[in-house]
Amino acid sequence: MALPKAETAAINADIAESVTESTVLLPARVWVGSSGQPVTGAAVAAHLDLTLKILERDGWVRTYTDEDVSALNGVTKTSSFRDMLHGLVVAVRDLVSDRGPRTLTLAMYKASEEGSDTDARHVAEYCMAAVIRARYSLDPSTFVCASAWADRQGRTFDEVRELLAEAADLARTHGPTA
Incomplete structure (x- = not known):
């Protein structure tokens, strides 16, 4: 206020x-x-x-939270290595992007x-x-x-x-x- x-x-x-x-x-x-x-x-x-x-x-934004890395939300223990790697790359890209x-x-x-x-x-x-x-x-x-x-x-x-x-x-x- x-x-x-x-x-x-x-x-x-x-x-x-x-x-x-x-x-x-x-x-x-x-x-x-x-x-x-x-x-x-x-x-x-x-x-x-x-x-x-x-x-x-x-x-x-006051701070970032785990929800800010939404690309990793679909990755589970049973995900393939390819899906995990893709989720990680997308999450890192989103975190370091200029947005x-x-x-x-x-x-x-x-x-x-x-x-x-x-x-x-x-x-x-x-x-x-x-x-x-x-x-x-x-x-x-x-x-x-x-x-x-x-x-x-x-x-x-x-x-x-x-x-x-x-x-x-x-x-x-x-x-x-x-």
Whole structure:
């Protein structure tokens, strides 16, 4: 369920205050990608925006289940080797295909392929973690993983959408410009 705009604005103000008050939450080293190169706030925001567009286009799923490998449903102990092998090949093809719905993690990786890069994805993960820490008033040193947060039982796409939007706003507002 989406929060009212006034409540979202208040949360964003709280996050911005937390970020500006605590350099531990998003220290300068956070804005360096895994390649060792600096990443701008605009690049991170663009990555998060693209991730959201991918999820809106392809669909979002909290996690994958055994039912997602439907090609194996007909394989039994008495199936022929050929039928088993065929079911396995079809199942692997379906799992690695470039189709939705996607988890947050897979959408983040897809955004790296569709116009962003690994460095922006890496820093975007820090920004999402900072938003989650601020939302739940967690200590800045607490390890938070946005993928685990998105995979939490009962999580909704509206909540994931809000996280991506807030993290993109954080990156635009507080990230380096060059």
